[in-house]
Amino acid sequence: MRVRTTAAIAAVSSLALLTGCGAADMTKQASPFANAQGARTVTLSVQSWVGAQANVAVAQYILEHELGYRVDTVQVDEVPAWDALSQGRVDALLEDWGHPEQEKRYVDDKQTIARGGELGVTGHIGWYVPTYLAKKYPDITNWKNLNKYSHLFRTPESGDKGQLMDGSPSYVTNDKALVKNLKLDYQVVFAGSEAAQITQIKQFAKEKKPFLTYWYAPQWLFKKVPMTEVKLPPYKEGCDADPEKVACAYPHTPLEKYLNADFAEDGGKAAAFLKKFQWTTEDQNEVSLMIAEQKMSPEDAAKKWVDSHKSTWKKWLS
């Protein structure tokens, strides 16, 4: 008890000192819950999807068990995570789906965030229909035929149009513009959160009902509800530059890692490890499925993966 009480007293007196004189840069403050057990701490940001949880779970497991760090995780959406990263509230963002505006501001201009290399997973956003539907109507997988089938996708929410279900507001989406510019007889309905979207997809799939949804790969749900992508007009470099006029598919994005600039420099072994952390879509899906489908805790899932993929992660530590 004495050690911690002393720590508390030291904290309070340093507070008095700090407030007494000088500037306080709150962009340099850590979380009050960090370092609680007196160990070196790394704070990782987790995004709301399970793939991101899988990255963090494995990184956390190795940091804790192989490198002796204590890891705190904070759940934040991507854009706020950039901001938190810049402020040093979190040390790393392990899966970013491409935010050019933030990249320019924080990495190039302010230089408070450093690139951490590729995650090794390629992300892709698209429109999907369940595979049972694609088998029944093979030509449904081309956007040009979507209007022909719009009556299948009607719900009370979309009225007399077809429903295109979108997910969480934190995701990158051009769907409203796409529907308008491709002159589709559809209404975009925002599920508002990924949890709501997945629940709804599962309910539809259970009854083999038709649905059209914004979705992304890699995602564990594909194993549970097989889905087929609807082809949109092909993606060309720059075709999505003007968000109002987008009329093309989403690109394939190599997912990137980003580190707080100071952490990248002085983060020691932890920073070196996170820079090297790189795995495949299959690896990520394996862990994601354990978390989401078998309802294993992220920690147990990470342990299981780590135990069986020694050769993969040994490379990250060298």
Next chain:
Amino acid sequence: MATITANPPRLGLPGLLKRPAVRKLLLLALAAAILVPLADARWASGTWPGALTVDLSEPLAKASDWIIDNRDSHPLFLYFFGHVSNVVVIAVRAVYLTLLAIGWAGVTALGALVAWRVAGLKLALGTAAAFLACGLLGMWVPTMQTLALMVVAVLASVVVGALLGLAAGLSDRMDRALRPVLDTMQVMPAFAYLLPVVLVFGIGVPAAVLATVIYAAPPMARLTSLGLRGADKEVLEAVASLGSTARQRLLTARIPLARKELLLGVNQTIMMSLSMAVIAAVIGAGGLGDRVYQALASVDIGAALAAGIPIVLLAVVLDRVTGAAGERLGAEPASGGRLGGLLALAGVVAVAVAGRLAGRLDWPDAWIVNIAEPVNRAVDWMTAHLYSGVPVIGGTADWAGHFTTWVLDPVRDGLQGLPWWSLLLIVAALAWVIGTWRTALTAVLAMAAIGVLGVWKPSLDTLSQVLAAVAVTLVVGFAVGIAAARSDRLERALRPVLDVFQTMPQFVYLIPVVALFGVGRAPAVAAAIVYALPAVVRITTQGLRQVDPAALEASGSLGATSWQQLRQVQLPLARPALLLAVNQGLVLVLAVVVIGGLVGGGALGYDVVFGLAQGDLATGLVAGVAIVCLGLMLDRVTQPTERRAKKGA
């Protein structure tokens, strides 16, 4: 919470009310006859005219850029916000480390001790059980994080609130200045506070604590001022006649006399900061709320519940303990004297030290009960069997569909189809008839502000959802409330149920409502009903029970059946309480509009979430302000002239 009590506002007799109401309406009709043709000729359009809107997105985006660029260099941040943030971090950390240092056994014993001293043995046992349950669910560390955050937030709120309340209680000018601000904050949904705070402080604990303080301080201020102003005049005069100074009067008479209100204020502040501490998980507050929020990502309702139950337990225990402390004020502590207290304190220290020596500070992993799996199975079964294809009554998905098509759509289209000026007129008429010209003016201005902000259409969409939800809430709430008022057994049985629904973080029921009702506005309405129903039931029950027994006996002796009694005596006499129930229902339903945005409710709720998720100040803040305006308008339209004193958390 249990503390939402009906504070019966005084109201004129119906007979007298009629004539002024007619006069007001005539006057309004006259004004409308002159103004409407003018407005219609100038801006002829169904929805709010574009010429009357102000686009704030440009300046707001600039403001947000400026803050991000200057956060680490500008003196305002370095010398003011930076220190504020520092103090919060250090304070929360100190509390957190202390809690960890005492260990689980010590914290449990300490909690029980405090509960025993202020509220008696029964609640002490309840407190201990609640803490142990948090540990059993494997939530010890998150519980401590939430507790640490709350301790700091509550202390700050109480100090800030008491100071403001003191100022308002002593100076009439201050009171006039503060009142509209506090009134507005009262109807402001918790989510609306998050965005501006995040922008200045970034995500993390400081932002969460400050949002909590802003949210939880107003009831303290309000009740402090009320208590000071409510002090018995005669006592004050007696004290004054003894020749005491103003300061002595304040310290020896007015504050002690206001003890009850002060404690009620503390109770409200604690309850509100708990609910906010959970919501603040969205901006990185950590703790229990974060666990609930993370469980959502893998659609794991069981895990969400495991983190939600400690929140409910904390809320119920804190509410009961502070409530009992308020009731026992003035009475001598029942059990033991000072010596007993000291002995007990020694016991706590012994437990903490023993825990430390045994190296058992963290809750032992082996003692964790995993409830996630059975809960998930139960929910799966429920949704699989109720969703659709239930014979005769149809599944919940069918109901949701019908509700959307037959109720929500017509109401929304109707509201959006009305010319903008006619909506303003309706608002003015409703508010004026029930209140004064001032309340009517506030209501109309709030409604007009929505139009000026350029979110007329989504706001009416939200309004239609709110109205539908409130209608269902009131029908069900009055029915249950009446039943509970007539049967003691039912009321006792309902109490824990209401507690749970009132304190359970709304994140927890996101998944079940979607699983039952699909994605869209129907589940949003369902979530709102679940949240607002307990308060409505409580206020109704309480209002009916407070009806003068003499009136009941008199009517009974005249041979009235119990149904007649209810209809002709109880309900009319409980009218103020019922009106309060309507008002609270509206405010609470509006408070969860943002949650509705997470399940497909769209409109303003979605915009707020979008703003938070994308760091888009323009969208988020404008939608937040629009929700506040809707709240103000609805509050004024349903609130009789007399102000109520409390806010339902």
